[in-house]
Amino acid sequence: MIRIALKMLFGDRAKYVMLISGITFATLLMAQGMSLFCGLMTWTFSTLRNVSAPVWVADPMVEQVGDNLPLRDTDTDRVRSVEGVAWAVPLYQGNLQARLADGTSKLVTLVGLDAATLIGAPADLLAGRIDDLRMPNTVILDEYGVERFSAGRERPIGVGDVFEINDREARIVAICRVHRSFTGGPYVFTTYDRATQYAPNVRKMLSYVLASPRDGVSAEVLARRITGETGLRAFTESELMWSTIWWYIRNTGIPINVGTIVIIGFIIGAAISGQTFYSFVLENTRHFAALRAMGASSGELSAMLLVQALVVGFIGFGVGLGAVAFLGTNLLRLGRVPFLMLWQVPAIVAGAVMLIVMISAALGINRIARLEPAIVFR
Amino acid sequence: MANHGIRVSGVDKSFGRGEARTTVLKHTDFGAETGRLTMLVGPSGCGKTTLLSIIAGTLQADGGEIEVLGQRLDRMGANAVARFRARHLGFIFQQFNLIPTLTALENVSVPLLIQKVDYRVAEQKARDALAWVGIADHADFRPAKMSGGQQQRVAIARALVHDPPVILCDEPTSSLDSENGRMVMGLLRRAAERPDRVVLVVTHDNRTYGFADRMAEMEDGRIHRVLETQQEIQRHHPVGV
Ligand SMILES: Nc1ncnc2c1ncn2[C@@H]1O[C@H](COP(=O)(O)OP(=O)(O)O)[C@@H](O)[C@H]1O
Ligand SMILES: [Mg+2]
Secondary structure, eight states, X not given: OHHHHHHHHHXXXXXXXXXXXXXXXXXXXXXXXXXXXXXXXXXXXXXXXXXXXXXXXXXXTOOSTTOOOOBOTTHHHHHHTSTTEEEEEEEEEEEEEEEOTTSOEEEEEEEEXXXXXXXXXXXXXXXXXXXXXXXXXXXXXXXXXXXXXXXXXXXXXXXXOEEEETTEEEEEEEEEOOOOOSSOOOEEEEEHHHHHHHSOOOSOOBOEEEEEEOTTOOHHHHHHHHHHHHSSEEEEHHHHHHHHHHHHHHHSSHHHHHHHHHHHHHHHHHHHHHHHHHHHHHHTHHHHHHHHHTTOOHHHHHHHHHHHHHHHHHHHHHHHHHHHHHHHHHHHHHSOOOOOOOTHHHHHHHHHHHHHHHHHHHHHHHHHHTOOGGGXXX | OOOOOEEEEEEEEEESOGGGOEXXXXXXXXXXXXTEEEEEEOOTTXXXXXXXXXXXXXXXXXXXXXXXXXXXXXXXXXXXXXXXXXXXXXXXXXXXXXXXXXXHHHHHHHHHHHTTOOXXXXXXXXXXXXXXXXXXXXXXXOGGGSOXXXXXXXXXXXXXXXXXXXXXXXXXXXXXXXXXXXXXXXXXXXXXXXXTOEEEEEEOOGGGGGGOSEEEEEETTEEEEEEOSHHHHHHHOTTOO
């Protein structure tokens, strides 16, 4: 009977294509929306990914990695004096205007690293050397910066070229590849001391103290200890990541916008598929009634409908997910589009599609259950 | 199971309620035996299809006894009746009721598939049944590609494929021209030749009366006369074939 059910489904090509498209469309919207959301969320903590450290110590009011509530310079030493700290270094982070040779200005995210250790320096260099950062007035620019700064130039900006930050010379000694920032400004890496000179003169400059636990001490334990002893707020890397993500979820319209896309996808998919499936069932009412008259039980008819709906859901989901993956990878190759398909995305979308399919099948089964098999004689 | 044919006694059936209530069957008695082709005839609207549906167990009577092959359908549950239908009954409808997306062969296999017969076995039996009705060469055609006569032959093959002891037909010829009507009745006659089989044909197509062994005349929800031989039928219905 399953074979018969499939033949009935595939035999009506127009309906079948329509049914699949409904699910495909729903899958597409939902998966694309969620991947966009995940992608955007990873952008929010790019600094965290680009400058990696086990423990991040900040002002008690800091909630997300982009917050800039400076600490006192002496706070680095206070963190160092906490039992279990292997090392602790200062980090500057700020958004500043870079002025190019042609006079135009671009917003950049300036990161100042501890000069002695260069802890947090980008690992993936496309050109130049990290150690050259120890020379005067030097910076490392990310490849996105190269793209942004090269507009209107004869040849792209590169190692040896200069620009200005706050009227001070910044000479590029290396080009790196890092995760892009949420705001879209290129990352510029330099030493902590030089960053404080580039930055407009304010009294306090220290954004974070980065710390690492000694062997045998976990990052969590150390973070709790630093918080307790210094009154500062210490995060492990994943705590700061989640704190950042939640901050964006609470304080921006991203979840609402993306949630709307996902819900619209679900509703449209459910409407198209449910409606088409129901009309498929209506059109086949007579045939289901004939099957019933010939002795098929309601259980068997329900199983037929369920198989039909599941097959439609399965194919539609597959096509939709394939389209999103294709779209996603190509968008990613094109450039800076937020897209990250975590395994949870297909899992959640599969659940939603399953729900749509079950609703559609339930509508049909309900219709068939109320069927008078005697109608076949009419 | 000993084959007792069909026996219906004191069956009532009404539709609707209140003002709109119409009583279709009024304490109706009816019977059909094995080895004969019984026709149930009568003017349109007199309740033939209603009676047939009740015998088939697709419609529930308000009261009375319905016995098919010695089994009391009125005492069975819905699933038991469905199983009974699947095993023992073959149907031929006025609207052929073939599934348009299936080939002739697949349509004919359906009653066997409902009984969970293996697909290959079902297909072979379906082929044999199509050969029996004389359209083996149309096995892979879909209904839309066949004439009305061919479609009804497929429907007959479907009704016979599982070799049921009871075959119920409702106006099997009324969508067909007279030549195809005769061909269909000829097939039903042959199907009725088996001594343990009941063939009941509901019709008001007097061109087919010549194929009957026995005729029950219905009027206004009751059987008012039964003609027991072809001679009697011809005497009362001289327009026949
Ligand atoms: N489901 C139904 N609801 C209401 N009235 C019905 C229904 N089925 C049949 N009838 C009525 O019962 C009467 C007999 O119908 P039917 O058995 O189809 O007659 P026949 O087959 O002899 O032409 C008709 O008046 C018809 O309108
Ligand atoms: Mg009728």
